[in-house]
Amino acid sequence: MTANSAGPEIERLISLLARLPGLGPRSARRVALVLMKRKEALLDPLVSAMQDVGRVIRTCSVCGHVDTSDPCTICTDARRDPATICVVEDIGDVWALERAGVFRGRYHVLGGLLSALDGRGPETLGLPRLIARLGDGKVTEIILALAATVDGQATAFYISGELAALGVKVTRLGQGLPFGGELGWLDDGTLTAAFRARQSVG
Amino acid sequence: MQAARPMDAQIPAPASAPRAYALTRLSLSNYRSYVGIALECDARPVVLAGENGAGKTNVLEAISWLSPGRGLRGVPFVEACREEPGAAPAAWAVAATLLGPDGAFEAGTGISANSEGETPRRLVRINHAPASGPSALTEIFSVLWLTPAMDRLFIEGASGRRKFLDRIAMGFEPGHAQACAAYERATRERLRLLRDGRGDPRWLDGLEAEMARHGAAMIRNRLHAVMRLMSAMEEETSGFPAAIIALAGEAETLFAADPASACEAIAARLARSRRLDEAAGRTLFGPHRADLDVRHARRNREAASCSTGEQKALLISLILAAARAQSGRAVPVLLLDEVAAHLDETRRMALFDAITALGAQAWMTGTDMTMFEPMDSRAQKFRVGNGAIIPH
Numbered sequence: 001m002t003a004n005s006a007g008p009e010i011e012r013l014i015s016l017l018a019r020l021p022g023l024g025p026r027s028a029r030r031v032a033l034v035l036m037k038r039k040e041a042l043l044d045p046l047v048s049a050m051q052d053v054g055r056v057i058r059t060c061s062v063c064g065h066v067d068t069s070d071p072c073t074i075c076t077d078a079r080r081d082p083a084t085i086c087v088v089e090d091i092g093d094v095w096a097l098e099r100a101g102v103f104r105g106r107y108h109v110l111g112g113l114l115s116a117l118d119g120r121g122p123e124t125l126g127l128p129r130l131i132a133r134l135g136d137g138k139v140t141e142i143i144l145a146l147a148a149t150v151d152g153q154a155t156a157f158y159i160s161g162e163l164a165a166l167g168v169k170v171t172r173l174g175q176g177l178p179f180g181g182e183l184g185w186l187d188d189g190t191l192t193a194a195f196r197a198r199q200s201v202g
Numbered sequence: 203m204q205a206a207r208p209m210d211a212q213i214p215a216p217a218s219a220p221r222a223y224a225l226t227r228l229s230l231s232n233y234r235s236y237v238g239i240a241l242e243c244d245a246r247p248v249v250l251a252g253e254n255g256a257g258k259t260n261v262l263e264a265i266s267w268l269s270p271g272r273g274l275r276g277v278p279f280v281e282a283c284r285e286e287p288g289a290a291p292a293a294w295a296v297a298a299t300l301l302g303p304d305g306a307f308e309a310g311t312g313i314s315a316n317s318e319g320e321t322p323r324r325l326v327r328i329n330h331a332p333a334s335g336p337s338a339l340t341e342i343f344s345v346l347w348l349t350p351a352m353d354r355l356f357i358e359g360a361s362g363r364r365k366f367l368d369r370i371a372m373g374f375e376p377g378h379a380q381a382c383a384a385y386e387r388a389t390r391e392r393l394r395l396l397r398d399g400r401g402d403p404r405w406l407d408g409l410e411a412e413m414a415r416h417g418a419a420m421i422r423n424r425l426h427a428v429m430r431l432m433s434a435m436e437e438e439t440s441g442f443p444a445a446i447i448a449l450a451g452e453a454e455t456l457f458a459a460d461p462a463s464a465c466e467a468i469a470a471r472l473a474r475s476r477r478l479d480e481a482a483g484r485t486l487f488g489p490h491r492a493d494l495d496v497r498h499a500r501r502n503r504e505a506a507s508c509s510t511g512e513q514k515a516l517l518i519s520l521i522l523a524a525a526r527a528q529s530g531r532a533v534p535v536l537l538l539d540e541v542a543a544h545l546d547e548t549r550r551m552a553l554f555d556a557i558t559a560l561g562a563q564a565w566m567t568g569t570d571m572t573m574f575e576p577m578d579s580r581a582q583k584f585r586v587g588n589g590a591i592i593p594h
Contacts, residue, residue, distance in 0.1 A: 114405055116394035122402055150388045150412045157408030187377035189419060 010036070062133070064109035064126055066091050074106060081105040085133065086143045087159060089113055089152070093145065103143075108133075113151040114158055125155070127162055134166055144172040222533035223344050224563040225265065226306075227299040232284040232292040234260040241591050243582050245301060247557055247564040251571040251594070252586030258567035259349070261586070262537040264296045265565065266347055267311050270336035270372070270379040271365075274347045274537060279313060279324045293322075300343050303532045307342045337383070340376035344528060347537035348521050350544075356505035356513050360493035367449070367494045370524040371427035373534055378423040385416035389485050392472075396480040406476065407469075413488065414469035420489045421457045421464070424449050428494075431520065434527035435499075441552030442519040443512065444499040451492035496520070514544050522556050529560065536564040542573050551576055 006014075010032060018028035035043040059065075060072035067073050074080060074094075084105030088094055089112065097103050108130045112120050133139060142163060146152040160170045176194025177183075183191065224245035231238045235257040250258045259274075263282070266274035273282070283294045295312030310327040326333040328342065346369060355362050371378045392409040395401055428449050435444050456471060457464040468488070475487050485491075496505040498516060505516050518541065525533050536557070542550050554577050557564045566581075568574065571594060574581060583594035 114408070116391040116398070116400075116405075116409075121400060122405060150384050150391070150409075150416075153415075154388065154391070154405070154408035154412050157411050158404050161404045161407065187380070188375055188423075189377050189381065 060109075062129070063107045064111055064129070065094055065107055079104075082138050083140045084143060085130070085139055085141075086145050087130070088145050089147060089155075097145065105143075108142075110155070113146065113149075113155045115151050122158060125159070127159065131162075131166065134168055139168060141169045141171060144170065146172070148175055221303065221529060222561045222563060223535050224301045225298045225535065226301055227297075228261070228265065229297045230261070230264050231295045231312075233264055233294045233296060234282060234284055236260065236589055237284065239589070239591055241584070245563050247562070247566065247577065247581040249571070249574045249577065249581050249583040249594075250565065250567045250586050250591070251569065251574070251583065252567075253569060256587045257589065258586045259539050261591070262347065262349075262539050262565055262567065265298070265535065265537060266345060267296050268298060268300070268309055268343050269339055269345050269369075271369070274349055274539070275351075276365075280322055283313065302342060302344075304342065309339060309342065311336070311339070337376075337379040340372050340379055344373045344532065344534035345537060346370065346373065346521055346524055346534045347539065348517060348541055349537075349539040352517060353510070353514060353544075355517060356496060356508075360491075363494040363496075364490075364492055366520075367424055367427060370431065370520075371423045373524065373528045374427055374430060375423045378420070381416045381419040381423065385413060385420055385489065388412040388416065389488065389490065393479065393483075393485055396476060397483065399480075401476065401480070407473065410469045410472040411465075413472060414465045417453060417468055417489045418457060418461075418464045421449075421454055421492075422461070424489070424492065425454070425457070427524075430527040431523050434523040435519070441549060442515050442522065442556075443501075445505070445516050445519050445523075446497040446499050447520070448495045449492055450495050451489065452487055453489050454492055511544070515549065518545075518553060522560070525560055525562055533560050533562045536562050538564055538566045540567055542566060542568050543570075554580070 013035075014025070014028045014032045017023055017031050018025045020028075023031065035046065056068040057066055058068065058070040058072075060067060060070050060075055062071045062075045065072045065074060069076070081104050084103075085108050086097065086103055086105055087108045087110065088097070089110050091109060094107050094109060097107075108126070110125045112118075112124060114120060114122065114125070130142075142159075144156045144159060146156045156172055160172075163170050174197045176190060176197050177186070178190075186194070222245065226244060227240065227242050229238070229240040230236045241261075250261055252258050263274045267279070267282070272278065284292060286292075293313045295310060297308070297310040300307045300309050308327075308329050310325075312325055314323045314325050324336060326336050326338060328338060333339070352362070352366070355366060368378065368382060388409050392406060392413065395406060395409070428447055431447060435447075453468055453471075456467050460467070471487055472485075479485050479487075496516060497503065498505060498508050498512060501508065501512075505513055508516065521536065521538075525536060528534055541553070545553060550573070554574075558580050566574065567586075571583060571585070574583065585592050585594050
């Protein structure tokens with residue numbers, strides 16, 4: 001299909017779809033085709049769902065999470081522990097931690113990691129916002145839940161340095177043996193990390 | 203990282219599990235001179251004979267893509283497509299059945315279908331499922347190669363020797379490829395910061411800590427590889443000269459002085475050289491500057507000042523020692539391009555005997571089938587030409 005074999009509206013839809021993660025120009029055409037063929041069942045409900053979401057989403061001015069209210073549901077939930085803040089890269093990480101149900105404190109969403117190659121500097125991490133939340137002395141622990149990649153670890157290093165002088169306890173997630181992992185299958189780096197992070201039993 | 207499991211992961215590997223890696227099936231599509239071929243073989247060495255330009259090296263190169271990096275020719279993967287005059291290059295793919303100590307795996311790699319606007323990627327599939335990337339292949343396969351282009355390895359710059367050692371180190375430590383990639387990423391990030399003059403010291407500290415962590419792992423893996431090579435070299439009986447090798451470099455010296463505190467020392471050294479690196483526009487210190495010193499043991503001479511023939515023999519010594527050193531897990535597949543032609547008859551026999559003793563699946567190419575006659579039934583022979591590969 002060449003660029004001018006569909007009307008400009010359809011072409012515009014395809015070029016927008018192609019910018020979504022996991023989609024390329026070819027798969028975007030396939031998606032557009034399905035949407036058009038199933039107008040009542042898919043296209044119209046999708047249009048209205050997207051409009052609804054577009055109308056109500058807000059970025060939380062406290063933690064950077066995206067929700068339908070500002071401050072967000074998590075920040076206003078009185079049952080959550082105000083003493084711990086978990087620092088994550090993105091909203092997807094908040095969802096993952098909430099799904100696991102392991103953390104009952106509040107979040108700080110960075111919106112990305114430090115990356116010189118992608119032009120993301122410290123000013124994009126919203127750290128003044130995080131530091132302001134420490135002002136009333138209620139927060140006792142900051143948990144850095146960042147990826148074990150070069151960018152993730154460099155960012156964790158940076159943030160822990162920024163927080164060092166503020167007298168708050170800074171922790172990071174453990175690294176090591178995965179669930180179902182057998183020692184013989186682990187690479188040296190993971191095994192070393194697991195060994196260093198060993199814990200006493202009983 | 204969790205490694206890929208063999209197809210029959212539930213069944214423990216039998217006591218007679220192969221102690222050498224081998225390909226039992228190889229198929230190429232749209233790969234350089236080949237439209238599509240499939241080759242079936244067993245775990246014995248493979249001889250590919252054919253005229254110059256018949257496509258023998260292309261087969262070896264295709265196998266070399268079953269490991270991370272840029273393959274045996276050292277080119278970007280996008281260049282391996284079949285080129286047909288007047289047509290757009292089609293997406294190439296290499297698929298193989300691989301035998302190893304953990305069982306049989308189906309592995310495939312190739313270029314992603316290239317529609318407009320998409321950057322082509324190198325895809326890797328293991329047992330028909332997408333793998334995280336080329337480094338996943340090191341968990342299930344190991345391959346080493348020797349090509350005529352490497353004849354100048356001892357004479358030319360250190361980067362070739364580093365790559366040579368890294369390939370061997372990957373065979374001992376599958377995580378080495380990842381450590382190198384992470385180190386390179388952190389190095390590029392730091393250099394970008396320095397070049398942009400944004401040098402936030404804390405950000406640089408973080409990147410240097412990452413460079414030091416992965417760099418120390420690289421040095422440890424390389425030193426380990428050198429040690430293993432040296433101890434396998436002492437067992438040398440194959441008629442090739444023994445080599446004495448050592449890893450040299452500033453970061454390596456720092457590491458050797460006190461391995462336990464090497465991370466901190468490397469990070470501190472990097473922090474001190476920020477200004478110099480900024481002025482130079484490159485990173486002047488680190489494991490990416492290491493060199494591999496190779497000496498001819500008996501003559502006590504640097505490899506670079508040995509004769510061309512001796513250099514070739516030293517290279518073969520190193521490859522055989524690397525294969526022998528890896529035999530604890532499994533002997534790697536060896537890709538020996540035009541190796542037999544450069545050896546006199548005595549050494550050729552010695553090479554064939556060494557390959558047999560190792561039990562290695564060596565893929566050897568040559569223009570003349572008669573050169574491989576001494577291999578007799580120890581090898582399976584194929585004729586290469588006109589875009590086809592036919593059993594001889």
